[in-house]
Amino acid sequence: MLWNFTKMHGAGNDFVVLDGVRQPITLTPQRAQALADRHFGIGADQILLVEDPLDPAADFRYRIFNADGSEVEHCGNGARCFVRFVHEHGLSRRNPLRAEIATGLIVLHESPDGQVAVDMGSTGFTPQQLDFDADNLATRPVGQDTQYALDLGDDTHWFSIAAISNPHAVLQVEQLDDYPVNRIGPALERHPRFRQRVNVGFMQIMTRHAIRLRVYERGAGETLACGTGACAAAIAGIRQGLLDSPVQVQTRGGLLQISWDGQSLRMQGPATTVFQGQVDIDALVAHTLENKG
Numbered sequence: 001m002l003w004n005f006t007k008m009h010g011a012g013n014d015f016v017v018l019d020g021v022r023q024p025i026t027l028t029p030q031r032a033q034a035l036a037d038r039h040f041g042i043g044a045d046q047i048l049l050v051e052d053p054l055d056p057a058a059d060f061r062y063r064i065f066n067a068d069g070s071e072v073e074h075c076g077n078g079a080r081c082f083v084r085f086v087h088e089h090g091l092s093r094r095n096p097l098r099a100e101i102a103t104g105l106i107v108l109h110e111s112p113d114g115q116v117a118v119d120m121g122s123t124g125f126t127p128q129q130l131d132f133d134a135d136n137l138a139t140r141p142v143g144q145d146t147q148y149a150l151d152l153g154d155d156t157h158w159f160s161i162a163a164i165s166n167p168h169a170v171l172q173v174e175q176l177d178d179y180p181v182n183r184i185g186p187a188l189e190r191h192p193r194f195r196q197r198v199n200v201g202f203m204q205i206m207t208r209h210a211i212r213l214r215v216y217e218r219g220a221g222e223t224l225a226c227g228t229g230a231c232a233a234a235i236a237g238i239r240q241g242l243l244d245s246p247v248q249v250q251t252r253g254g255l256l257q258i259s260w261d262g263q264s265l266r267m268q269g270p271a272t273t274v275f276q277g278q279v280d281i282d283a284l285v286a287h288t289l290e291n292k293g
Contacts, residue, residue: 010077012224012253029069066219074165076227185216224253
């Protein structure tokens with residue numbers, strides 16, 4: 001079965017985008033893994049699937065699958081690529097667009113300079129909203145924020161939590177370049193207290209309007225950028241009284257701007273098309289399984 005696809009990225013966070021409106025797409029975890037494989041497939045952090053909406057208030061349904069095949073609630077960088085894809089492929093001329101995601105509706109707007117702004121929807125800061133077991137954990141207030149402590153074997157690590165449709169933990173670090181992101185990230189991502197796993201952000205504050213950020217994403221590993229992770233980090237800093245909106249977030253793949261007034265959350269950044277192609281999905285899955293033994 002041949003599928004048309006588009007390879008895109010938002011600040012280095014890269015995607016395979018599939019048009020499920022004009023072609024039949026059944027995306028299984030195995031197929032998502034094959035597409036995302038950087039050695040035997042196309043290569044991507046996530047697979048984005050554009051479909052007709054189930055909600056009559058939406059223009060499209062937008063679904064996100066991680067490189068490990070798991071479906072997740074939201075992806076901010078992917079949302080920007082989604083609206084660029086819809087416009088470039090003539091699926092709709094509407095601007096702004098309303099997209100249905102797993103947790104509700106988001107609004108997206110593409111500007112003439114190529115930047116895309118996304119109204120990111122609701123936020124939450126309670127353990128219940130992340131399915132996080134915080135019973136008997138040490139906590140400390142930092143401004144309007146609450147931080148939690150977990151022993152990860154080497155030391156006790158303090159972090160903030162935020163639900164930006166999907167779950168995030170944010171740690172503030174002094175020197176981002178030297179921090180053991182690829183050791184602490186997976187230890188926290190898969191900690192049993194996070195029942196749905198968690199995206200882990202590592203934030204270095206530069207000024208009251210600027211941070212540097214690395215994110216170890218749930219089901220994808222460290223990525224060059226994470227839109228919802230940038231939102232979670234900016235909000236954590238604002239709630240702690242360390243940052244003021246808007247916040248420039250420098251990721252390893254590019255710059256994102258986050259604005260938050262305590263209610264409305266907005267992210268702005270680039271969305272870039274890299275190339276288009278066709279893939280025989282069944283042959284790709286068979287090839288991937290054969291070469292991985």
